[in-house]
Amino acid sequence: MSARPIPVVLDVDTGVDDALALLLAVRHPALELLAISCAGGNVPLAQVVENTRRVLDLAGAPPVPIAAGMHRPLVETPQDASYVHGVSGLGALELPPSEREVEPVHAVELLRRTLLDAPEPVTVIALAPLTNLAVLLRMHPEVLPRIARIVMMGGAVGAGNATAAAEFNVWHDPEAAEIVLTSGVPVVMYGLEPFYRATVPAERIAELGRSADPVARAAGALLAHLAGVTEDEGRVDGAGAAAIGDAGTVAAVIDPTLLRLRRAPVRVALAEGPTRGCTVVDLRTGLGAGGETTKEAESHVEVVLDLDGARCAELFLAAVDAGAAVPAR
Ligand code: RIB
Ligand code: CA
Numbered sequence: 001m002s003a004r005p006i007p008v009v010l011d012v013d014t015g016v017d018d019a020l021a022l023l024l025a026v027r028h029p030a031l032e033l034l035a036i037s038c039a040g041g042n043v044p045l046a047q048v049v050e051n052t053r054r055v056l057d058l059a060g061a062p063p064v065p066i067a068a069g070m071h072r073p074l075v076e077t078p079q080d081a082s083y084v085h086g087v088s089g090l091g092a093l094e095l096p097p098s099e100r101e102v103e104p105v106h107a108v109e110l111l112r113r114t115l116l117d118a119p120e121p122v123t124v125i126a127l128a129p130l131t132n133l134a135v136l137l138r139m140h141p142e143v144l145p146r147i148a149r150i151v152m153m154g155g156a157v158g159a160g161n162a163t164a165a166a167e168f169n170v171w172h173d174p175e176a177a178e179i180v181l182t183s184g185v186p187v188v189m190y191g192l193e194p195f196y197r198a199t200v201p202a203e204r205i206a207e208l209g210r211s212a213d214p215v216a217r218a219a220g221a222l223l224a225h226l227a228g229v230t231e232d233e234g235r236v237d238g239a240g241a242a243a244i245g246d247a248g249t250v251a252a253v254i255d256p257t258l259l260r261l262r263r264a265p266v267r268v269a270l271a272e273g274p275t276r277g278c279t280v281v282d283l284r285t286g287l288g289a290g291g292e293t294t295k296e297a298e299s300h301v302e303v304v305l306d307l308d309g310a311r312c313a314e315l316f317l318a319a320v321d322a323g324a325a326v327p328a329r
Helices: 016-027 045-059 107-117 131-139 141-146 168-172 174-181 202-209 214-228 246-254 309-320
Strands: 006-012 031-038 066-068 122-126 147-153 187-190 259-263 266-268 279-281 301-307
Touching: 006 016, 006 107, 006 246, 016 031, 016 045, 016 214, 016 246, 016 309, 031 045, 031 107, 031 246, 045 066, 045 214, 066 107, 107 122, 107 131, 107 141, 122 246, 131 141, 131 174, 141 147, 147 246, 168 174, 174 187, 174 266, 187 246, 202 214, 202 309, 214 309, 246 301, 246 309
Parallel strands: 006 031, 006 122, 031 066, 122 147, 147 187, 187 301
Antiparallel strands: 259 301, 266 279
8 A cells, every 4th residue: 555645845946957856746656746936046036937837847747836936045146057057947958838827926925825724744845045945934933833844955064066165055045044954844954965876877868868758858858968067077976977966855755765864953154255055064973172062862954964876866767767667656
C-alpha cells in the first residue's frame, strides 16, 4: 500500500535547475503540488513567472495555483544569475507561450491561504532566494504550525558558488535566509554539498536530448546547458556531466533515505564584506572557546552533509524520462 502523497508547495526562481525540479515535482506520484510561489532571483520576477508557466505546460501539470511574489531582496541590491541560466533563465530551451492563469494575489497571500486551508501541515520546498518565505513568516506567524518543514536549497557547509563564501540563494537575500533559519520552523538545509552530488553523465544527457518524449528532450537540453556553464567546473564529477541542482531538493523530499543529515545551528553572515551571505554551520561538539557547549540539540535546522547522488539522479531520471523505469510510489 503506497503512502499518501506528501502535500508540498514550491518557491521558485525558475531558472534551469528550478525547471528540472518542477518537472520532477509535477510528475512524481509521491508529491501533491498545492501551489507555486515565484520570487526574483536567477532572473527578474516577470521572467520567473513566465518560465514557470511554460515549464508547467511542458510537464502537463494540472492547474496548480501560481503567484508572483517578491521581486527583490529585503535589503540587498538585486543581482541575478543570468551568467548561469542565460537571459531567458532557461538556457537555450525555447518553450511555447503559456495560457496558464496566474493568481491575482501576491505569492505571500497564496502561500498563507494554501497553508491555512491544507488539511495537514505542508512541506515547503524552497528553491529560490528566501524573500517570499521571510515575508510570509513575518507577516503571518499564524502559518508556522501549518508548515511541516522548509526544505531549502541554499547555503553551504563549505565553499560558496556566487562568491567564495556564499551560495547564490542565500547570497541574493542574506537577511531573508537569516529570518528563515532562525524562525523556529523545522528546516532541512540542502546546500551545495548535496547540490553538486546528484549528477547526470554526458552520454545520458545526450540520450535524453535525442528522446522522442518532449519532457525528456527538454530535460536533456536543460542539463546540457548546465554542463556547459563554467559555474559547475570543478564541482561536478565527469566531463560533460551536469548536476540536477534544485531537482535534488525535490528528490530529497520524495526519498529522505538519500540524505545524511546532522542537526546543527546555522547562522548567516550579514556584515558587508567577503563573508556576507555565508552560512555558518556549527558542527562542533563539546565546549567552545567561550566555554559554551554547542547548541546542536536546540537547533531547528538539519543540514544535509551528504547525499546518495547516484540514487538521487536515478529518481529524477525515472520521473522525467518516460522511457526509463516507472518511479516507485
Ligand atoms: O546556488 C544554486 C541555487 O541558485 C539554485 O537554486 C539555482 O537555481 C540558483 O537559484
Ligand atoms: Ca533556484
